[in-house]
Amino acid sequence: MLTVALIGNPNTGKSSLFNTLTSSYEYVGNWSGVTVEKKVGLLKNKQGQLVDLPGIYSLSPLSKDEGITTQYLLQEEYSFLLNVIDASQLKRNLHLTLQLLEVGKPLIIALNMIDVAKRRGLQIDVKALSEMLQVPIAPVLARSGAGCHELSQHIATYQPNQSRSFQLQYGSIIDEAIIELSERLPEETKYKRWLALQFFEENSIVRALLESQLPKEWLAELQLTTENAIRKLSGVSPRQYIQHVRSEAIDSLMNKCVQQKNEIAIPFSERIDQIVTNKYLGIPLFLAAMYVTFKLTFEWVGGPLSDLLDGFLHGKVNDMLNIFLDQVGASEAIHSVIINGIVAGVGGVLVFIPQIFVLFGIISFIEDSGYMARVATVMDKLMELVGLNGKAFIPMIIGFGCNVPGIMAARSIEQPKERLLTILLTPLMSCSARLTVYSLFVGTFFPKNQAIIVLSLYVIGILVALLLAKVFSLTIFKEEKSIFVIELPPYRLPQWTTLFRGTWEKGKGFVKKAGSFIFGGSVTIWLLSYSGPSGWNLPMEKSFLHVIGNLIAPLLTPLGFGNWQAGASLISGFFAKEVVVSTMNIIYKAPSEEQLQGILSNFFTPLQAYCFMAFILLYVPCLATVGVIKKETSSSRWTWFAVTYSLCVAYFLTFIIFKIGTLLGFA
Structure with a gap:
């Protein structure tokens, strides 16, 4: 069976071509380092497999993900190389092509983005280039699929030219x-x-x-x-x-x-970049984009859809389950675990699915449009002041969706110390799991200012990460020479199919977690609330959950929310931040999100609610994030450091927020 290694510079359309040739979806982004591991898909013709390797500029690696490609070429068995080239950046892309030709393995070139090259006035003689390099060249448009069917057939029938003798003489x-x-x-x-x-x-x-x-x-x-x-x-x-x-x-x-040929005076991308990468306008425009994102997520689109889903789950679904359980004669314990445990816990999280998908859809749009790389460029000067570079901001932005892939994306950073520092700081970025907690509390205490309150939490996470980056770079991590090289792809209007796939791939992880991790957590929380030292089916005040929460509550009193319910929720939040909402649904026995919000207003003030959200933002990473930190750093010491420092920072900052809020009369 054929094994084809797909290789090329970042932003040449390599991952898009992978998806087209294999009929399978892999994550597609618009910045260097998005493909941080080799990915394998079955070719459409069923005659082989395609291996998508990280985007690189050279076979001499600077970063960890670039090293993956070199190691693959050295250690793995493959039939031939499929080199993807951006036709509009032909000169730069050929540097890698010549290195690949020197490997000596059979090679096919997929000449992508030929439409962009034509718009830029480039006329490429494909036949002459093929003859000079002595390899087949297939013009394609990976985004639309034009030429990909012919390329797929070419791969299936390709017979390498064993007499190929292209070889540069170096003197x-x-x-x-x-x-x-x-x-x-x-x-x-x-x-x-x-x-x-x-x-x-x-x-x-x-x-x-x-x-x-x-x-x-x-x-x-x-x-x-x-x-x-x-x-x-x-x-x-x-x-x-x-x-x-x-x-x-x-x-x-x-x-x-x-x-x-004659070229357009100022390309469209450059005209936009004059505004979005402006040193004065760049960061304000980024914050404005985030603000609009949260307005869409909480108020304009996501919030109303979540309300409809909440009414359905805790209305019709709840009523149907109650009727069904009564008809089959379910015991009180079974009835309680299903209604008060599974429905209250898992359902309490599932109601936020529309908001999660709206957020992921916007993030996918930003990535596919080419704006993400500009954000890194804009942030480079600021990041440089704290001992990092703009490329470190990309994993942090990815962390807004989920900290796990954000940490893995740090592999694209060349310097080991900057990579480690980025791994340690990315968990401070507010992920989608925390979004469920924010949505619950801002809907309860800040209904008219949901977007600005959530934006403030995201900004706090970024500012704390930057401040700690400076502190760590001056103390634990000595400064080293920084390299910032990032591709600025042309702006593109994302295709609806790609946008849908990108949103689904991000969002389905949340749904899977609700069906497994949150399900298990909800049942466990229900069990702890249903039993206690003196037996089963006890009042909540005599349950194990109450005992656990009471142990934590005194430590939380200086932060403004020293009640046992908050303590129990924070413990469960270590396993997955979404479980915080599940735990509160079970503790307060709320049949719907609206009723839970009404109950919470009796236990929290707006200031206490904001402090609770700030603590959720910064305290220990979830279990999955801790696991990936251990994997990426290969160090228990750094893993424990990440858990410990984040808890200390969360406690200190939340204490400051509560005291300042109290002094200002918000208590």
Whole structure:
């Protein structure tokens, strides 16, 4: 069976092409590093599989996700490479293509975005380029699918040209060093010439491999001898010299295969960027976009839909279940666990599904439109002040949906210390799970200002993360040289199918969690509320849940919400933040969201409610987030640090908010 490795620069349409060729959906975004792991799909023709590798600019990796591609090429078995090229950025994309040709494996080029190239006045002679590179080239439009059927057939019937001999000559010094190194490698070693080239290009993964096969002293001597000779000849390092030779070869290809026609004076994307990336307007426009997002989520669209769903779940569904349980003669315990446990707990979370999907839909629109990369660019100066760069803000934005993929997206950050710092700070971003808590409380205490209250919580999360980034970078993490390179893709109007898929992929995780984790948590919370030290079917005041909440309540009194119900909810929130709402539904035995809001108004003031939401925002990450922190850092020490510092920060900041609010007369 064929195994095709899909590889290319970021934002070339690689993931979109993967979806088209495999009829399966994988996450598509518009910034560098979105595909942080290889992903596998079955080709439509059923004759093989397609492996989607992270977007990279070079086979010499700078970041963790770029290293995945190099390791795949070295360690895995694959039939041939499918290189996706952005036709409108042909010159830059060819740098990777030449490196792939040097690997020596069969190669097909998918020349994507040919429509954009034409609008920019580029006329590409595809046939001439194919002949010069000695590989097949298929023009495609990955977004619309044009040319993809022909490409799919081409893949299925492709017979690699074994006589292909495309090979750049780097001059006698480099070529002789390549031969000398290749001859010393074990006979069974694959890609000898490419390994030697990558060694002189300072590829860290290749160097580690060669040092495991050859004496380090000999390799160091060969490198020093070659470097001295190259510097004497050209005044640059071997790496710079090799890249210069490639650049000259690419210039020759461009001169022979590409003609520049009249181009539009100022492209559409550049005209918009003059506004959205303006140093004065960029951040205010981002905050305005977030404000509109929350208005749509809580007031204009998501809120009314949630009210309708709440009426359905706690009206018709609840009544039908009660009738059914009465007819089958269900015991009091069974009746209680279904109505007061499952329906109250899971149903209390499910009512927020419309708001969650509206939020995810807007995030998907922002990603697919190309605006996300601009946000990172706008934030770069601010992030630089606190010891990070703009690329670190992308995982944080992803964290608005869910902290888990946000932390995983930190793999695209080149510097290890910045990557670790981003992992530790991303859980401070307000995820969709917290949104269920916000929705409940702002609907109760701030019905006329829901969007601005939620926006303030998101801003608090960002500001706290930036402040801690500065503190950590000056203390725990010593500053290191930062690299900020990010692709600014052209603005595009997202396709409805892609937008729908992106929203569904984000939102279905929330639905799955409601059907599994929240279901289990709700049953557990009901069990703790139904039983106690003295037996079963007890009043809430004698239950285990009351005992647990009372242990926590005194610690919460300085924060303004020192009641046992809040304490019990926060404990359950460690497993999943949505379970906070489930726990409150079960504790207060509220048959609907509207009635729960009425009950909460007797236990919280607006100031206490805001403090509770602020604490939920910042206190310990959920169990899934803690797990991914452990996986990404490979360190129990850093995992415990993430849990501990966030709890301390949450306590301190909530205490300050409560005291200031009290002094201002909001108590």
